[in-house]
Amino acid sequence: MPSVIGQVTVGVEVMVDGLTKSFGRQVIWEDVSLTLPAGEISVLLGPSGTGKSVFLKTMVGLLRPDRGHIWIDGFDLANCAEAKLYELRRLFGVLFQDGALFGSLNLYDNIAFPLREHTRKSEAQVRQIVMEKVELVGLLGAETKLPGEISGGMRKRAGLARALVLDPEIILFDEPDSGLDPVRTAILNQLIVDINAEIEATFLIVTHDINTARTVPDNIGLMFRRELVMFGSREMLLSSDEPVVRQFLNARKHGPIGMSEEKDLSELEAEAQMGHDPGPLPPIPPQLMPSGNKIRRTQRPPGTWLAANGVIPPQGSFVDERGRNWLDEYPRLINAHLHGIA
Numbered sequence: 650m651p652s653v654i655g656q657v658t659v660g661v662e663v664m665v666d667g668l669t670k671s672f673g674r675q676v677i678w679e680d681v682s683l684t685l686p687a688g689e690i691s692v693l694l695g696p697s698g699t700g701k702s703v704f705l706k707t708m709v710g711l712l713r714p715d716r717g718h719i720w721i722d723g724f725d726l727a728n729c730a731e732a733k734l735y736e737l738r739r740l741f742g743v744l745f746q747d748g749a750l751f752g753s754l755n756l757y758d759n760i761a762f763p764l765r766e767h768t769r770k771s772e773a774q775v776r777q778i779v780m781e782k783v784e785l786v787g788l789l790g791a792e793t794k795l796p797g798e799i800s801g802g803m804r805k806r807a808g809l810a811r812a813l814v815l816d817p818e819i820i821l822f823d824e825p826d827s828g829l830d831p832v833r834t835a836i837l838n839q840l841i842v843d844i845n846a847e848i849e850a851t852f853l854i855v856t857h858d859i860n861t862a863r864t865v866p867d868n869i870g871l872m873f874r875r876e877l878v879m880f881g882s883r884e885m886l887l888s889s890d891e892p893v894v895r896q897f898l899n900a901r902k903h904g905p906i907g908m909s910e911e912k913d914l915s916e917l918e919a920e921a922q923m924g925h926d927p928g929p930l931p932p933i934p935p936q937l938m939p940s941g942n943k944i945r946r947t948q949r950p951p952g953t954w955l956a957a958n959g960v961i962p963p964q965g966s967f968v969d970e971r972g973r974n975w976l977d978e979y980p981r982l983i984n985a986h987l988h989g990i991a
């Protein structure tokens with residue numbers, strides 16, 4: 650259901666309920682339930698091969714689950730007829746790992762492709778929309794370039810522009826940061842947050858980048874051993890005691906996750922006896938804010954989940970690289986907005 654914040658409708662909620670997917674006798678994941686809140690940014694983490702890409706494909710209806718439901722706007726995408734599925738798919742924009750651009754088309758034609766394919770817009774209307782999205786992702790001037798002539802970061806941004814042209818309500822990102830250096834990853838993350846602030850769609854990002862997971866989303870989910878171990882507020886995951894969560898977020902060798910994805914009990918006991926532990930989690934970083942002192946309307950003030958659950962975060966949480974503590978800074982920014990001085 651669309652959520653209403655103040656007077657304005659924001660994005661669309663996606664409720665996944667008891668979803669199970671297998672290929673033949675191989676169960677990929679079982680009984681996955683989570684809600685992507687309308688207009689919020691969620692991240693899905695998990696060791697390689699746990700089925701995150703399969704999950705994205707199932708969400709958008711490219712794969713059918715064995716069981717379960719995906720509720721969007723009161724319709725079950727997992728079990729609806731083809732015609733309805735086609736309609737629901739129009740709500741989605743997908744950024745594939747490599748941008749999935751056509752190598753023989755320039756960026757303009759790549760970005761215009763869904764509009765020419767799925768709408769009856771005139772070329773003048775197509776131009777207006779394409780150029781608007783090109784500007785939004787910072788590619789003005791590069792429209793005539795071929796995908797092979799630009800950097801990986803630019804290709805991702807072009808893929809993002811193409812994912813945006815049909816004004817999606819839900820955007821799925823499959824490892825947007827794969828193959829990018831840390832600087833380009835930081836630029837792309839800022840762009841993702843800025844676009845969320847602007848279009849207020851519901852975002853789900855699959856990533857392996859811990860820094861992205863720690864700073865970008867409102868919610869984090871972790872898949873492990875054929876199930877969704879945890880899904881909830883960023884603060885919940887970043888202050889969790891769960892060994893799998895700590896191992897993954899601390900990028901440690903020791904813990905329940907091994908090369909073959911899982912370790913058996915004797916290996917874990919041996920590690921425990923040797924004093925190996927995934928370690929405590931570091932301070933919770935402040936969440937990445939939109940550029941230009943904007944506020945995302947679905948963003949929760951820092952400390953909300955922690956306070957509601959009586960959890961004290963590690964010392965130094967919410968302090969940015971300039972030494973500002975966002976527990977104080979955020980209300981100040983909200984106040985400035987209320988008084989029109991931000």
Ligand SMILES: Nc1ncnc2c1ncn2[C@@H]1O[C@H](COP(=O)(O)OP(=O)(O)OP(=O)(O)O)[C@@H](O)[C@H]1O
Nearest residue numbers: 672677695696697698699700701702703704824857
């Ligand atoms: N169409 C398919 N038919 C059969 N098996 C498949 C199919 N697609 C994926 N799989 C299997 O599903 C499992 C999960 O794959 P998936 O690509 O979703 O993992 P992932 O978590 O996204 O991995 P990574 O993080 O490395 O990208 C793998 O074992 C893969 O071989």
